Amino acid sequence: MLMTDMKENISTYGPVDDQAASLRAGQPAGRILSSAITGTRCITIASGKGGVGKTFVSVNLGLALARTGAKVLVFDADLGLANADIQMGVDPEYTIQDVIYGNCSIGDAIVQVDKNLSLLASSSGSVEMVEIGSARRQMFVEDLVRAASAYDYLLIDVAAGIGPNISSFVNASSELLVVLANEPTSIMDAYSLLKLAYKATPSSSIMTVMNMVVSIDEGEALSQRLAGITKRFLGVEFPCAGIVVFDHMVGNSIRARNPIVRYAPGTGPAQCIRELAAATIRKGGMSSAVRGINPEMFERLADMGSAGTGGNG
Numbered sequence: 001m002l003m004t005d006m007k008e009n010i011s012t013y014g015p016v017d018d019q020a021a022s023l024r025a026g027q028p029a030g031r032i033l034s035s036a037i038t039g040t041r042c043i044t045i046a047s048g049k050g051g052v053g054k055t056f057v058s059v060n061l062g063l064a065l066a067r068t069g070a071k072v073l074v075f076d077a078d079l080g081l082a083n084a085d086i087q088m089g090v091d092p093e094y095t096i097q098d099v100i101y102g103n104c105s106i107g108d109a110i111v112q113v114d115k116n117l118s119l120l121a122s123s124s125g126s127v128e129m130v131e132i133g134s135a136r137r138q139m140f141v142e143d144l145v146r147a148a149s150a151y152d153y154l155l156i157d158v159a160a161g162i163g164p165n166i167s168s169f170v171n172a173s174s175e176l177l178v179v180l181a182n183e184p185t186s187i188m189d190a191y192s193l194l195k196l197a198y199k200a201t202p203s204s205s206i207m208t209v210m211n212m213v214v215s216i217d218e219g220e221a222l223s224q225r226l227a228g229i230t231k232r233f234l235g236v237e238f239p240c241a242g243i244v245v246f247d248h249m250v251g252n253s254i255r256a257r258n259p260i261v262r263y264a265p266g267t268g269p270a271q272c273i274r275e276l277a278a279a280t281i282r283k284g285g286m287s288s289a290v291r292g293i294n295p296e297m298f299e300r301l302a303d304m305g306s307a308g309t310g311g312n313g
């Protein structure tokens with residue numbers, strides 16, 4: 001199962017130009033990828049509508065997982081409005097743009113946030129990403145896959161939206177968490193994203209997170225409502241991975257640049273995030289969940305960056 005997927009991944013790796021090929025002489029990309037990604041769970045955190053808490057979930061889920069002893073790398077892939085570093089309270093000296101332009105190694109760009117938790121940051125407004133040649137991008141992909149292999153989890157915080165590239169993005173990781181809030185636009189956009197993701201990769205693990213709900217009951221009702229819609233129109237219900245309640249302390253924690261799990265561990269949202277982490281770990285027992293990383297996604301980062309946020313919120 002894993003090997004088949006690896007082969008698919010490698011076959012979508014795209015043409016390699018002469019420069020990249022010579023740089024990798026004696027180092028076949030396929031071997032690097034297949035040996036590197038088997039042990040790392042790659043979870044993309046996305047949403048249809050913007051501003052529903054993707055970064056908040058990525059940062060705090062990352063910290064909650066790290067506190068169970070897992071090694072976690074959060075990758076800020078929102079090239080338009082990168083801000084995971086702000087929510088984490090770190091000031092990275094380098095970003096993925098520096099890695100891609102050869103200013104530093106990927107190791108230099110990965111900053112430690114907490115015990116077992118690291119961040120690979122991005123720079124905001126990096127529209128020039130689209131100018132990167134395929135050789136550089138592919139080298140970056142290889143660097144990232146190699147770096148990620150040292151972690152148990154790679155959490156990818158992506159830009160909002162359901163643009164044409166999202167299916168490639170979603171395709172890239174075997175697990176997708178779609179975050180939504182209880183507002184008609186958020187539900188509609190979450191449905192559109194779920195539909196795209198499901199059609200692109202029906203075998204992936206696709207789950208939802210209800211955020212900013214007043215109560216767990218409201219979250220459950222929202223989850224059932226969404227399940228009703230997807231059942232009716234797609235013939236499938238996506239499991240709810242977690243419900244996170246609204247609390248003004250989240251705003252305070254973001255202003256303090258300190259994740260709520262650390263800033264106010266006794267609050268409702270922090271508790272909810274810990275439960276989300278526990279559910280995430282439990283699902284790790286299912287072998288179908290682990291499918292590795294598809295390098296094609298990272299090829300698409302440039303396109304995502306060039307389209308601003310790609311979001312519609």
Ligand SMILES: Nc1ncnc2c1ncn2[C@@H]1O[C@H](COP(=O)(O)OP(=O)(O)OP(=O)(O)O)[C@@H](O)[C@H]1O
Pocket residue numbers: 047049050051052053054055056057078081159160211212213244245246247248250251254269311313
């Ligand atoms: N559970 C919550 N309770 C209260 N406020 C919340 C909660 N979750 C998120 N927020 C608020 O929502 C705002 C947006 O969160 P965040 O930046 O994580 O969203 P996002 O989906 O990553 O946005 P973007 O689409 O711009 O990347 C935050 O400033 C935060 O204050």
Ligand SMILES: [Mg+2]
Pocket residue numbers: 054055056078083157
């Ligand atoms: Mg965000």
